[in-house]
Amino acid sequence: MLEKLKHIDWEKFHFLRTDYLWFGVGAILILAIGFLFYKENYAWKKQITKHLRPYVIQKGNSWKMILIRLSILIMFAIGLVAFLGPTWSQFKAPAKKVTSQFAIALDMSQSMLTTDVSPNRLERAKFKIHDLLDANPKAATNLVLFSGSTHVAIPFTTDYKIIGDQLDGLQPRMMPQSGTEFSLLFKKLDTLFTNNKAEGKILLITDDLDNLSIEMVSSFLQQNNVKLYLYPFATQSGGTIPVHKQKSALDLSKLNSLDELDQVEVLEITLDNSDVEDLAKAISAHIVFEDKTDQQDENWEDQGYWLVFPLAFIFLFSFRKGWALNLIIILLCFSSCSDGNKPKKEDFKFKDLWYTKEYQAQQEYDAKNYTKAAVAFKAPMHKGVAYYKAGDYLSAETAFKQDNTVSSLYNLGLTYAKLGRLAESEAVFEKVLEKDPSNTNAKSNLTHVKQAITEMEALKPEDVNVNDKPIAKNEQNKSPEDLSGGGQKATKKDMQKKRLEETAETGKRKGKELDELPDNFKSGKGELPKNILMRKVDDDPALFLSKKFRYQIKKGMVETKKTNNSW
Structure with missing residues (x-):
C-alpha cells in the first residue's frame, strides 16, 4: 500500500470530482469568517457564585482557542480534498x-x-x-x-x-x-x-x-x-x-x-x-x-481514502467530555438499519435510513398495496399472502411452494381452489391433514372441495361434440333442426341440448369465485366459503385471454387495424 504513495505520478495527478470544489471553498470561507467575527459571551459565568468560580472555571489561553479553530479548518480542508477524489493511477474495471x-x-x-x-x-x-x-x-x-x-x-x-x-x-x-x-x-x-x-x-x-x-x-x-x-x-x-x-x-x-x-x-x-x-x-x-456502457474510457482509482489517516490523527485531539457520545448519536442517525446488502444507488430511499426492507414491506401491506409488498417481502409465506391478496394467484402458488410449513401448505390449497384447480387443492388439503390431523379448517375445506368436484363432473357436457368452426352471427339456419329462431318451435329437450352445445362451443366453464380473503388466512387457518360449490369453476385459460384482449381494446390499451384480407 505504501508503494503507491512512494510512486505518485504527478503528471497524471488530478481530481475526479472537481465540480464540487467551489462548494468546499465556499464552506471553508464561511467557517473562517465565522471564527474571525465570533465573540465569546461571558454572561453565563455570572450565574456561578463568585467564590466558586475559581474552582469551576479554569482560565484558558488564547492560543488554545486559535489552535482549535485552526484544526477545524485543517480537518475540513483535508476532508474536502479527500472528497474531491485525488488520483494518479488507473485500474481495469470488471464488465457488468x-x-x-x-x-x-x-x-x-x-x-x-x-x-x-x-x-x-x-x-x-x-x-x-x-x-x-x-x-x-x-x-x-x-x-x-x-x-x-x-x-x-x-x-x-x-x-x-x-x-x-x-x-x-x-x-x-x-x-x-x-x-x-x-x-x-x-x-x-x-x-x-x-x-x-x-x-x-x-x-x-x-x-x-x-x-x-x-x-x-x-x-x-x-x-x-x-x-x-x-x-x-x-x-x-x-x-x-x-x-x-x-x-x-x-x-x-x-x-x-x-x-x-x-x-x-x-x-x-x-x-x-x-x-x-x-x-x-x-x-x-x-x-x-x-x-460496457457504464465504463469510462479511462478508469481512475480514487486515492482519497489515504487522507483518512491524517484526518483521524488530528481528530483524536479534539475529543472533549460528551463529544464522543454526541458523535455516536450522529453516526447512528445517518446509518441504515437495513441488512448488510447495500442497496443500489437508484433504489435507495430516505426511509431506508430508518426502516428495514421487511418493515417497509409490512407498511405497504397494511396500506393494501399488496403487489409492492409482495415484491419487497423476502419470506415466501409473506410473499404468497401478499400476492394472493393482490389477485396474482400464480405468483402466490410459486411463493407458497417455497415454504415447507403446514400453514403455507394450507394456504397453497386455498390458492389452488381460487385458481379452479380443485383436484390439486384436494390433494394439498389431504397432505395438511396428514401432517396436522387436528386441523378442523382443512377437514371442512376438503369436504367442500370434494363436493365441488362431484358437482363439476355432474355438469360436464361430455357427450357434446365441439366444432371449432365459429358460429356466424345474425345468420338464420334454414335446416330442419334450427333452434336459433328459424321459425320452428323448439322442445324443452332441444333447448337443453342447445345450451350444452353453446357452453361447449364458447369454452365457458361457469364457476363461482371465492369470497373475500378470510382475516385468518395469513396464519394458515382461513376457511373456504361454504357456498363455493354453486357453479362450475372457470378453468379455461383461452376464455380468460379472450376476455382480457377484448377488455384491452375496449379501454384503448391496444390498437387495432383492419387488414385487406379477412383472415
Missing part, C-alpha cells in the same frame, strides 16, 4: 453481466388453420413451441399473440410451464380483430426491447409473408438490439383457408429477401424437434453479455 430476453410472436390469424402442415399450421406451431420450451433456452421468455391486434399473453418469465399451460387452448376465434397486421406487432415488440443492453431474441411464427414489409423489418432491427428468428409455417404448394375458401401459400421470394438481412435467421420445419433444439442452444449459448 446482463442477460438476454426472448419473445415468441405467434400468428393467430384464420389462415393458421390451413392443413397443408399437419394437423394444421397453428397446432404444429404449438407443438414446436412446447418442444422449444422443453429444450430450455434459459432466457426470460414471453408470449405475444397477434392478428389484427397484438397482445402480450404472458409477460417475461423463466417459468415455462405458465406459457405451456396457455398454449393448448389458443384458437384464432379468441382474437378480437381478424387479419394479420405486422405494423402493430413490431410496434409492441419495440416497447418490449427498448434500451435493452443485451441482445434480445424474437421468434416470429407466421404463415403470411405477403404483408410483412422488408423495409419495416430492417428499420426495426436497426433501431433495436435484437435478432429475429423467422419461422414460416406454410408450404409452397399451400392450402385452402377454412371458411374463407382462399388459397394460402408460402412466398419463397419474400422469404429469401428477408433471409438476406443481417439480423434475420430463417428456420426450417423438421419432422422431429431438432430445429427448436438448435434454436434453444443458440439462445442459451448467447444469453449473457458484457455491459
Whole structure:
C-alpha cells in the first residue's frame, strides 16, 4: 500500500470530482469568517457564585482557542480534498453481466388453420413451441399473440410451464380483430426491447409473408438490439383457408429477401424437434453479455481514502467530555438499519435510513398495496399472502411452494381452489391433514372441495361434440333442426341440448369465485366459503385471454387495424 504513495505520478495527478470544489471553498470561507467575527459571551459565568468560580472555571489561553479553530479548518480542508477524489493511477474495471430476453410472436390469424402442415399450421406451431420450451433456452421468455391486434399473453418469465399451460387452448376465434397486421406487432415488440443492453431474441411464427414489409423489418432491427428468428409455417404448394375458401401459400421470394438481412435467421420445419433444439442452444449459448456502457474510457482509482489517516490523527485531539457520545448519536442517525446488502444507488430511499426492507414491506401491506409488498417481502409465506391478496394467484402458488410449513401448505390449497384447480387443492388439503390431523379448517375445506368436484363432473357436457368452426352471427339456419329462431318451435329437450352445445362451443366453464380473503388466512387457518360449490369453476385459460384482449381494446390499451384480407 505504501508503494503507491512512494510512486505518485504527478503528471497524471488530478481530481475526479472537481465540480464540487467551489462548494468546499465556499464552506471553508464561511467557517473562517465565522471564527474571525465570533465573540465569546461571558454572561453565563455570572450565574456561578463568585467564590466558586475559581474552582469551576479554569482560565484558558488564547492560543488554545486559535489552535482549535485552526484544526477545524485543517480537518475540513483535508476532508474536502479527500472528497474531491485525488488520483494518479488507473485500474481495469470488471464488465457488468446482463442477460438476454426472448419473445415468441405467434400468428393467430384464420389462415393458421390451413392443413397443408399437419394437423394444421397453428397446432404444429404449438407443438414446436412446447418442444422449444422443453429444450430450455434459459432466457426470460414471453408470449405475444397477434392478428389484427397484438397482445402480450404472458409477460417475461423463466417459468415455462405458465406459457405451456396457455398454449393448448389458443384458437384464432379468441382474437378480437381478424387479419394479420405486422405494423402493430413490431410496434409492441419495440416497447418490449427498448434500451435493452443485451441482445434480445424474437421468434416470429407466421404463415403470411405477403404483408410483412422488408423495409419495416430492417428499420426495426436497426433501431433495436435484437435478432429475429423467422419461422414460416406454410408450404409452397399451400392450402385452402377454412371458411374463407382462399388459397394460402408460402412466398419463397419474400422469404429469401428477408433471409438476406443481417439480423434475420430463417428456420426450417423438421419432422422431429431438432430445429427448436438448435434454436434453444443458440439462445442459451448467447444469453449473457458484457455491459460496457457504464465504463469510462479511462478508469481512475480514487486515492482519497489515504487522507483518512491524517484526518483521524488530528481528530483524536479534539475529543472533549460528551463529544464522543454526541458523535455516536450522529453516526447512528445517518446509518441504515437495513441488512448488510447495500442497496443500489437508484433504489435507495430516505426511509431506508430508518426502516428495514421487511418493515417497509409490512407498511405497504397494511396500506393494501399488496403487489409492492409482495415484491419487497423476502419470506415466501409473506410473499404468497401478499400476492394472493393482490389477485396474482400464480405468483402466490410459486411463493407458497417455497415454504415447507403446514400453514403455507394450507394456504397453497386455498390458492389452488381460487385458481379452479380443485383436484390439486384436494390433494394439498389431504397432505395438511396428514401432517396436522387436528386441523378442523382443512377437514371442512376438503369436504367442500370434494363436493365441488362431484358437482363439476355432474355438469360436464361430455357427450357434446365441439366444432371449432365459429358460429356466424345474425345468420338464420334454414335446416330442419334450427333452434336459433328459424321459425320452428323448439322442445324443452332441444333447448337443453342447445345450451350444452353453446357452453361447449364458447369454452365457458361457469364457476363461482371465492369470497373475500378470510382475516385468518395469513396464519394458515382461513376457511373456504361454504357456498363455493354453486357453479362450475372457470378453468379455461383461452376464455380468460379472450376476455382480457377484448377488455384491452375496449379501454384503448391496444390498437387495432383492419387488414385487406379477412383472415
